[in-house]
Amino acid sequence: MTDGVRSTTRPGQRPREVATHCPYCALQCGMTLRTDGAAVTVAPRQFPTNRGGLCQKGWTAAELLDHPERLTTPLLRDPATGELRPATWDAVLARITDGVRAAQRGHGRDAVAVFGGGGLTNEKAYALGKFARVALRTRHIDYNGRFCMSSAAAAGMRAFGVDRGLPFPLADLGRADTLLLVGANPAETMPPLVRWLTEQRERGGKLIVVDPRVTATARLADLHLQPLPGTDLAVANALLHVALTEGWVDKEYVDARTTGFEAVRRNVAGWWPARAEALSGVPVADLEATARALGTAGRAIILTARGAEQHAKGVDTVTGFVNLALALGLPGRPGSGYGCLTGQGNGQGGREHGQKADQLPGYRKIDDPAARAHVAGVWGVPADELPGPGVPAYQLLDALGTDGGPRALLVFGSNPVVSAPRAARVESRLRDLDLLVVADFLLSETAALADVVLPTAQWAEEDGTMTNLEGRVLRRTALRPPPAGVRTDLEILAALAERLGGPAARQRFPTDPATVFGELRRASAGGLADYAGISWERVETSDGAFWPCPDADGPDSPRMFTDRFATPDGLARFHPVEHRPAAEEVCARYPLHFTTGRVLAQYQSGTQTRRVAALRRAAPEAFVELHPDLAHRLGVGDGEPVRVVSRRGEFRAPARLSPAIRPDTVFAPFHWGGAARANSVTNDAVDPVSGMPEFKICAVRVEKV
Ligand SMILES: Nc1nc2c(c(=O)[nH]1)N[C@H]1C(S)=C(S)[C@@H](COP(=O)(O)OP(=O)(O)OC[C@H]3O[C@@H](n4cnc5c(=O)[nH]c(N)nc54)[C@H](O)[C@@H]3O)O[C@H]1N2
Ligand SMILES: Nc1nc2c(c(=O)[nH]1)N[C@H]1C(S)=C(S)[C@@H](COP(=O)(O)OP(=O)(O)OC[C@H]3O[C@@H](n4cnc5c(=O)[nH]c(N)nc54)[C@H](O)[C@@H]3O)O[C@H]1N2
Ligand code: SF4
Ligand SMILES: [Mo]
Numbered sequence: 103m104t105d106g107v108r109s110t111t112r113p114g115q116r117p118r119e120v121a122t123h124c125p126y127c128a129l130q131c132g133m134t135l136r137t138d139g140a141a142v143t144v145a146p147r148q149f150p151t152n153r154g155g156l157c158q159k160g161w162t163a164a165e166l167l168d169h170p171e172r173l174t175t176p177l178l179r180d181p182a183t184g185e186l187r188p189a190t191w192d193a194v195l196a197r198i199t200d201g202v203r204a205a206q207r208g209h210g211r212d213a214v215a216v217f218g219g220g221g222l223t224n225e226k227a228y229a230l231g232k233f234a235r236v237a238l239r240t241r242h243i244d245y246n247g248r249f250c251m252s253s254a255a256a257a258g259m260r261a262f263g264v265d266r267g268l269p270f271p272l273a274d275l276g277r278a279d280t281l282l283l284v285g286a287n288p289a290e291t292m293p294p295l296v297r298w299l300t301e302q303r304e305r306g307g308k309l310i311v312v313d314p315r316v317t318a319t320a321r322l323a324d325l326h327l328q329p330l331p332g333t334d335l336a337v338a339n340a341l342l343h344v345a346l347t348e349g350w351v352d353k354e355y356v357d358a359r360t361t362g363f364e365a366v367r368r369n370v371a372g373w374w375p376a377r378a379e380a381l382s383g384v385p386v387a388d389l390e391a392t393a394r395a396l397g398t399a400g401r402a403i404i405l406t407a408r409g410a411e412q413h414a415k416g417v418d419t420v421t422g423f424v425n426l427a428l429a430l431g432l433p434g435r436p437g438s439g440y441g442c443l444t445g446q447g448n449g450q451g452g453r454e455h456g457q458k459a460d461q462l463p464g465y466r467k468i469d470d471p472a473a474r475a476h477v478a479g480v481w482g483v484p485a486d487e488l489p490g491p492g493v494p495a496y497q498l499l500d501a502l503g504t505d506g507g508p509r510a511l512l513v514f515g516s517n518p519v520v521s522a523p524r525a526a527r528v529e530s531r532l533r534d535l536d537l538l539v540v541a542d543f544l545l546s547e548t549a550a551l552a553d554v555v556l557p558t559a560q561w562a563e564e565d566g567t568m569t570n571l572e573g574r575v576l577r578r579t580a581l582r583p584p585p586a587g588v589r590t591d592l593e594i595l596a597a598l599a600e601r602l603g604g605p606a607a608r609q610r611f612p613t614d615p616a617t618v619f620g621e622l623r624r625a626s627a628g629g630l631a632d633y634a635g636i637s638w639e640r641v642e643t644s645d646g647a648f649w650p651c652p653d654a655d656g657p658d659s660p661r662m663f664t665d666r667f668a669t670p671d672g673l674a675r676f677h678p679v680e681h682r683p684a685a686e687e688v689c690a691r692y693p694l695h696f697t698t699g700r701v702l703a704q705y706q707s708g709t710q711t712r713r714v715a716a717l718r719r720a721a722p723e724a725f726v727e728l729h730p731d732l733a734h735r736l737g738v739g740d741g742e743p744v745r746v747v748s749r750r751g752e753f754r755a756p757a758r759l760s761p762a763i764r765p766d767t768v769f770a771p772f773h774w775g776g777a778a779r780a781n782s783v784t785n786d787a788v789d790p791v792s793g794m795p796e797f798k799i800c801a802v803r804v805e806k807v
Contacts, residue, residue, distance in 0.1 A: 128445055198537070217498070232611075249795060255442075335422045341396070414796045428440075541594055565616065684796065695764075724755040
């Protein structure tokens with residue numbers, strides 16, 4: 103293998119080589135990082151998820167380590183000029199402490215809020231949750247995983263009693279006779295995963311993709327269903343309807359392992375395929391073929407991702423596919439099941455250790471007295487001092503700076519100015535804060551608004567653990583220390599805790615990741631996501647360990663649900679779910695459906711990947727994908743700038759004409775800010791159960807500029 107792109111150099115370090123993982127998505131591809139004492143190079147490494155593959159983002163990840171725009175000194179907004187100026191750590195920590203105290207004195211403890219991220223290591227996610235509850239004693243903490251995993255998580259919780267994205271190893275995908283991908287485009291979002299799809303088809307398996315666009319993934323499929331965005335739930339119910347009529351439902355499994363089927367059976371009885379076709383545009387014959395492929399397969403797997411989940415009915419939509427999987431007897435059967443493709447690097451671990459508004463470590467509920475007592479015991483604080491549940495991410499952002507809302511916000515690992523729905527509103531809320539603090543290693547659009555910017559370490563500069571899309575806990579290993587002047591997130595939290603609460607408070611926030619992980623294991627012990635048996639050493643020298651793993655000498659859990667589900671009676675739960683329209687429907691003024699997503703060479707809000715030269719060349723700017731027939735009607739040519747307008751705002755980008763999209767639907771990636779920000783138009787309607795915003799559908803019009 104050749105080496106990846108070299109970073110620019112930072113001389114004076116010792117030559118070294120470490121086995122670690124990519125900083126970006128949940129596949130957590132294995133990589134080897136080397137430094138000759140100056141430059142850093144990336145090479146792919148064999149790991150069960152990537153089997154030696156990397157995508158372009160992974161190959162080029164080291165370029166940011168010594169990037170000219172890397173933040174290496176704290177920044178403080180100068181009240182006189184309004185500009186961000188370099189400052190000492192002492193000055194910025196004092197500014198934060200004063201701001202936090204002033205907000206809490208004037209408006210109570212909940213006047214300070216924390217916003218985390220699914221890219222943070224397990225240790226940082228855990229420390230951040232503890233910092234909010236113990237050092238700030240605020241109920242207001244939530245994170246960007248709310249925009250990502252929350253609908254699948256809520257659906258998994260209510261059906262299986264636990265939420266682990268894939269309850270089986272990724273390798274199972276290669277062995278499925280039928281694999282159904284709903285709203286997932288792994289060929290762009292997790293390219294090395296395509297190996298498993300190739301293996302699956304080489305073994306004679308059938309791949310079916312549900313996506314309103316003919317994506318790179320859909321091109322691999324034996325069958326592509328191209329629904330109108332927001333109609334997956336109708337499709338799911340119709341598939342179960344066909345399975346019932348054709349006798350493919352596994353009655354023995356349903357009787358032995360589930361409860362609640364009768365209500366679902368009655369409900370889907372009314373979901374004739376023709377009814378789903380009328381809503382979704384997916385032909386009856388394709389619905390029947392899909393149901394047959396699933397219902398008659400020896401091994402079948404159903405996976406959902408953001409296309410199905412990022413809707414105001416995302417929880418019910420996922421539940422529709424979970425119902426189908428349960429009725430066919432898939433979950434827990436070898437090589438079969440339902441799963442969700444987790445997105446961010448630590449999207450799974452990030453949702454287990456207490457960054458969620460309603461949650462304590464170990465995936466415990468913050469309003470459960472037993473959970474509070476256990477975690478308070480580990481933290482050495484009285485249980486009644488722990489705050490109660492806060493509010494989900496969008497609700498939190500929407501309340502910032504308003505009457506009764508938080509006055510100060512600390513952001514670690516997210517860039518909501520670009521990535522939140524109805525982003526102009528969120529931006530204005532952030533501007534109304536008395537204090538905005540952002541920890542980042544680059545000046546993201548959100549950091550650019552901050553009063554204080556804290557330069558933090560990058561992935562190659564600190565140890566830690568991550569939990570990948572399979573629930574596999576793995577080790578990230580530091581290659582070299584952070585540059586002078588930069589602190590790790592753990593060090594920042596410890597310094598703030600000390601300023602706010604003195605040396606005793608400082609004691610509660612260790613800065614050594616292995617020590618934090620040890621505490622996290624104790625806090626998680628006995629919880630749903632039990633890490634107690636996963637030692638630092640256990641994951642250092644192996645391919646990682648799957649939670650739950652309660653016992654240091656006991657096995658981990660690559661496959662869940664083989665005998666029982668995580669519900670009190672061990673049975674999975676069916677829930678009848680009904681299709682409903684999107685929160686915003688098309689009309690004469692806004693006649694087109696707008697949906698959003700990703701391209702291979704850019705990551706998320708783009709803070710990182712827009713600064714990598716090779717990725718910028720591969721995907722230099724935003725675009726608006728339009729069907730040629732629609733473009734013709736609008737009088738727009740390929741590459742011409744267009745304006746996309748919704749009730750909430752507008753953005754501009756060049757048109758990209760493509761027959762791969764439905765003529766009634768327009769698509770744009772959300773990786774860019776400024777005038778090309780797709781989230782200027784997206785809808786802030788959220789799912790009532792999960793709080794997930796409806797990123798995947800709203801009503802727009804497209805105008806030639
Ligand atoms: N290159 C790249 N890779 C990434 C990321 C990235 O930003 N860039 N981010 C990571 C993260 S955090 C995540 S969450 C994952 C996301 O991974 P994916 O879920 O695969 O990514 P998306 O592009 O958001 O959405 C997938 C597909 O949903 C389709 N879609 C839109 N609306 C609908 C609908 O109503 N129904 C259906 N069935 N499909 C619909 C879109 O056309 C798109 O092709 O990717 C991870 N990997
Ligand atoms: N329209 C639309 N909007 C979407 C989506 C969509 O499909 N469509 N998808 C949503 C989804 S699934 C997601 S996950 C969100 C993601 O959107 P964001 O939450 O904005 O995620 P990132 O762009 O990864 O932002 C991470 C920021 O933290 C910094 N960072 C990275 N690692 C660390 C660290 O260890 N410590 C600290 N302190 N900082 C760090 C990075 O430099 C970057 O600025 O976007 C959501 N927004
Ligand atoms: S697929 Fe994900 S983890 Fe693998 S190299 Fe690409 S971004 Fe990194
Ligand atoms: Mo995500």
